[in-house]
Amino acid sequence: MDACPFCQSGIITHVFAETNHFWAVYNRAPILPGHSLILPKKHYESFFELDAAERLELIEFIDSTGRLLLHHFKGEGFNLALQDGWLAGQTVVHLHFHLMVRYEQDLPEPGSWYRALFLDELEPTGEEERTILSVSEMHEMVTSLRGLTGFRK
Ligand SMILES: [Zn+2]
Numbered sequence: 001m002d003a004c005p006f007c008q009s010g011i012i013t014h015v016f017a018e019t020n021h022f023w024a025v026y027n028r029a030p031i032l033p034g035h036s037l038i039l040p041k042k043h044y045e046s047f048f049e050l051d052a053a054e055r056l057e058l059i060e061f062i063d064s065t066g067r068l069l070l071h072h073f074k075g076e077g078f079n080l081a082l083q084d085g086w087l088a089g090q091t092v093v094h095l096h097f098h099l100m101v102r103y104e105q106d107l108p109e110p111g112s113w114y115r116a117l118f119l120d121e122l123e124p125t126g127e128e129e130r131t132i133l134s135v136s137e138m139h140e141m142v143t144s145l146r147g148l149t150g151f152r153k
Contacts (some may be wrong), residue, residue: 006094007043011110012031012153014138016145019057024065026142027098031116034073034101039064044095047084057109058097067097068148075101081117089117 005011006025017024021042027035038061044050050058066078079100085092100113107113116130133141146152 004043004094006039006096012128014142015151015153016142017061017068017149017151019061021054024061024099026145028138029132031102031113031130032103032106034069034075034099034104036065036069036099037096038065038099039096043058043094046107047082049095050111056153061095062099068145069099069101072145072148073101075103078111081114083117091117118141 011023011025014025014028015023016026016036018041022038022040025037025039027037038058040054040058041052062080066080069075070078079098079102081098081100082088082096084095087092098117
């Protein structure tokens with residue numbers, strides 16, 4: 001899967017936590033501070049390709065990563081979003097969940113974040129009002145999150 005951005009070796013520089021089968025990746029174009037992705041290391045397209053053990057591992061990882069991000073970014077809630085299939089708005093055909101930290105009065109409308117998800121996650125086009133972090137800003141963010149999780153690569 002050479003064309004898949006999540007299967008490129010460079011993805012590792014965005015990773016701040018892992019389990020046996022999953023990574024937590026900071027989004028280079030966060031809609032809000034703390035916006036991260038949870039994705040399998042293996043190229044699965046759909047949630048339904050995960051086996052039972054992977055599904056359990058995934059929900060535990062979402063739990064621990066969600067708690068970590070909420071605490072670190074001082075959020076007051078979070079959205080968890082999956083777009084499974086192109087009809088559902090999946091732009092990168094590698095299974096991934098968006099974990100979005102929410103803050104009081106963070107967006108004009110509570111659901112405003114959803115439209116922005118249709119932009120590319122790793123190679124943002126710069127459309128709309130998403131902030132794209134520089135390489136050094138990403139490095140700083142991922143390093144600070146790795147300090148909390150102990151992830152080393
Ligand atoms: Zn992939």
